[in-house]
Amino acid sequence: MQKNPQKTLTRFIGLQAMGNLTARKDTALLKKLLQGTREADQEALVAGLELLSDSDLRSSFADLSCPCLSLFGQFDTLVPLQTKLNMQALVPNIETQLFENSSHSLFISESELFCKRVIAFICG
Template sequence: MGHYVAVEEDVHLYVEDIGEGKPVVFIHGWPVNHKMYEYQFNELPKHGYRFIGIDLRGYGQSDKPWSGYDYNQMADDVKGVVDAMELDNFVLAGFSMGGPIALRYMARHKQQGVSKLLLLAPAAPSFTQRENFPYGMEKKDVDGIIDNLNTDRPKMLEDFGGMFFGSDDVSDVFKTWFHGLGMEAGSYSTIHSAEALRDEDSFEDLSSITVPVESFHGKNDQICPYEFSGELQKGINGLKVVPFENSGHGLFVDEKEKFNQELLRFLGE
């Protein structure tokens, strides 16, 4: 069942709500939408879980306002969904850009309603390199992405998709479908979110996490390097990292069976 939730007077988010049981709220990555979790919302309801997938503002079937793509506003949007749907005792899962948004929700809204946190190839604690953090892209690389979004967005997303998966088993047809998810986003939405990824970080959010937390991360991730999760361990007490030896950034497809097994284990613990 799909819902539209008002998070501001003129901004409505699309939320997919499937199954019954303990809620698991999924935040997607840049520049796709909740449909990236297809092989999870096919599976979780079989095991007594309620899949809730949010299309962030600017993405998928949600409204696409000009502004509001910083981490604070995105986290506030998640809270708007949580409040409107009266969610409590739920697991919050964030992939890639959804990782820092989940972390900001935890810090900014005092972990409201969250019983466990799951980070999936997170773009955190910083997507770009900075002093004492030599991992990830340089800011000038993200500037190049933004330039290419302004000149040939379909080609830029195709090139980005070429870095996404680490398994030769991911079909060209699947990659074409996945590319289409990115094209559903607003052009300016992808640009403004890329600016947030370039400029913002999560370092100050980490100490606020007190619920059980794990990070699933591909060893061959070319977009959010595996080292990101090692750095997160320094700031989040008790964080467990689950390595995916044969995955790139798209671990939810690269090692789909392992991903779902580890997901169900984490949810059931």
């Protein structure tokens, strides 16, 4: 990342959409949404990646007592579908939704369904 931050960002954006039918469109939209924004602080990005790599919050999920919704993309290469099953084992009353035409950026790929599902959960 430190050698070529722009290339790293481009690759990460590609990972967000990889595998679904609308990957090119989703990637283009993510890039467009980032246009004109400030470049992210490199130290903060590295720290964030390290946090993701080093953190295991499964025991914290098992202690949740509030309503919980977890959304998953069928083609997500960053969060595999096995995670959905693991979450259900940790938090038996968790609500989950599988977005069948999405990868990691399901809020882009299936934005209407995403919004409906989140609103339905909040309004309960």
